Amino acid sequence: ARLRQESLSKLPTTVKTPMYERTDLTPGIVHIGLGNFHRAHQAWYIHRLMQQGLAHDWAIVGAGVRSYDAVMRERLLAQDCLTTLIELGPNGMSAEVIGPMIDYLPIEENNAALIHAMADPATRIVSLTVTEGGYFLDANSGAFDFDHADIRHDAENPNQPRTAFGAMVAALRRRRAECLNPFTALSCDNLQGNGTILRNCVVGLARMSDPELANWIDRRGAFPNSMVDCIVPATTDQLVSQCRALGVDDRAPVSHENFRQWVIEDAFCAGRPPLENVRAILTNNVHGYETMKLRILNGGHQLLANVGEVLSVPTIADCMKDPDIVAFFRKVQFEEILPHVEAAPETTASEYLELIESRFANTAIHDTTRRVAFDGSARHPGFLLPSLRDALASGSSANGLALAEAFWCRMCAGIREDGSEITPNDPQWESLNSTAKASKADPELWLEQGFYSGDFGISTQFSNAFARWLTLIWQRGSRAAIAEYVANGST
Ligand code: NAD
The missing domain is CATH 3.40.50.720 (NAD(P)-binding Rossmann-like Domain)
Incomplete structure (x- = not known):
């Protein structure tokens, strides 16, 4: 009944x-x-x-x-x-x-x-x-x-x-x-x-x-x-x-x-x-819990979902089984996100990351990369750009975060590396999509969008890294970009 x-x-x-x-x-x-x-x-x-x-x-x-x-x-x-x-x-x-x-x-x-x-x-x-x-x-x-x-x-x-x-x-x-x-x-x-x-x-x-x-x-x-x-x-x-x-x-x-x-x-x-x-x-003290969660969990979700979409990886748990994606995820978390997160009461940032990794790896959860990548125009500014801002302000590495932004841009071009279509996935899709396509030849165009105004636009460290990554992704593919990032560390 x-x-x-x-x-x-x-x-x-x-x-x-x-x-x-x-x-x-x-x-x-x-x-x-x-x-x-x-x-x-x-x-x-x-x-x-x-x-x-x-x-x-x-x-x-x-x-x-x-x-x-x-x-x-x-x-x-x-x-x-x-x-x-x-x-x-x-x-x-x-x-x-x-x-x-x-x-x-x-x-x-x-x-x-x-x-x-x-x-x-x-x-x-x-x-x-x-x-x-x-x-x-x-x-x-x-x-x-x-x-x-x-x-x-x-x-x-x-x-x-x-x-x-x-x-x-x-x-x-x-x-x-x-x-x-x-x-x-x-x-x-x-x-x-x-x-x-x-x-x-x-x-x-x-x-x-x-x-x-x-x-x-x-x-x-x-x-x-x-x-x-x-x-x-x-x-x-x-x-x-x-x-x-x-x-x-x-x-x-x-x-x-x-x-x-x-x-x-x-x-x-x-x-x-x-x-x-x-x-x-x-x-x-909601703030302490919140920073940790938004940056490590929600930011981590964006790290996985954008490249996952581009590589046709269906779910977040599948991303956690993909050695390239996991290597990228871990390196960015340990070197570029965790150093700027204060521990919340009762847990350290690295213990929290461990918990998140096991939750993301739960294969019982069919959480699609598409759902998690949805609304990047609100999620990147909320979840990843605060870490990027802190990394740039403290002069530490932001190379992996620049790569994450390049993956987002690549995804918004609306086509996966296997040639299949990524259907509109953001309330601002039309403008993201046309900017992403134009950025293939001129990466600076992506960074002229409002999300990156202020601190980011003026950082040549960030804009150079972003341009290099986006070019590499288009020329040799996302896996090649990850391999380069993992091998060469935090330049
Ligand atoms: P959903 O698609 O099932 O529901 C979204 C709801 O928001 C719908 O009722 C929709 O009408 C409404 N909505 C969307 N845009 C709106 C707008 N501009 N004005 C007014 N209403 C609007 O999604 P969900 O899984 O329920 O997630 C909703 C929100 O919950 C997320 O965006 C997030 O902030 C929060 N959240 C979700 C999860 C999750 O895992 N699903 C986890 C933590 C937090």
Whole structure:
């Protein structure tokens, strides 16, 4: 039978199910951008609390601001917002149905239902996973892009907002008018200082139409920084079949690795679930954890995925079996990333790298190089360029990071070394693709893009290395470039 509340009792006993009465749950969280990651991460933590008899007033209401979210909405509503999580452990797969989500709001152009739900006094947290590219950050300055057409639209039409941030501002305006507290706005995207970035988006947008409201949000609201970690591959048809083989007919299951971390700044303005009971880390030093994770794990992902795509290596675990790619990955990590990362509490950077390598090598996880390479225009600036900046500033080697940028450029040319096509893989694909093609003859063109402005553009050490690598990749191939880098070290 299809997964539904009423069919839960008929599932095989090997599938764990909610022990709480779902009809007793009341909403506390509105989540915008209800993709796979949220269901395997935040929803998993809330579910664990609910299993302990806690947080029953913190149920999740899903929402989206993109028209294509309607597909996910329909699928989830058809199964009473239940999700099957499939854990990909070293000893095989196991399935668990979780139920902390109780509704999914309609997707509307003016976001009326979303605004209404966020203005409701029961909503005490609005959380988001809208991807790194969803924060309207200017590619050059990294600051909020006030000139973006959608942002200008929302500033001019504050009651008919298109963006998540416009909807949040509209809801906060209502809450203020009704003498309610603001909700806590919690970003769960992979951005360094994601809470501060979210604050700048929301307060910045509010200021464009209503400065007093902006001050109120800034003073009374809360935007905790958080670091999220769990590898959650995109769902494939194969996963849907595997889920059925485990006994659950779920049309939208989510798989995830058997590791999870959530480090959150303990700064909420309207209460929070007792997340420390389920091993989330509530701390005032998110930054330390975050730098380590974004640079070693997320930066490491980019090291593997770009060259992996160019060489037609399907998954991250496959990359970890490729001796050339691993040699490149290790050398860049040890010589150019780790030296600039401070240890976080309880672990050193090299212990952390060891953990990451074993997670990446987990063959149970079918995490495609394509998914990981997606959105490089946001991921390179967030995950690799900070290491590059530190390496250049300290005068140490940046040769391998220059090679990583050259692999990204090579990938954006849209064709693999075996001649197959790489289909558009970035919101800015058109411009990346044409710049990448033109850079084949003139590598400097790639470095004239906004991501590299400031410190990078003026570093001849970096631009020379980049040009040399890109030329070598085009002339003799990616493996030859890696061989040269590994043999010649940190020139
Ligand atoms: P997904 O594709 O399943 O879902 C993405 C969601 O973001 C969708 O609901 C989509 O509509 C929404 N979205 C995309 N662009 C948007 C925009 N411009 N404005 C508003 N909404 C937008 O992806 P996912 O696996 O859920 O990952 C989402 C984010 O979660 C990642 O970008 C990352 O920041 C974070 N994350 C993911 C993983 C992972 O392994 N998947 C791990 C850590 C963190």
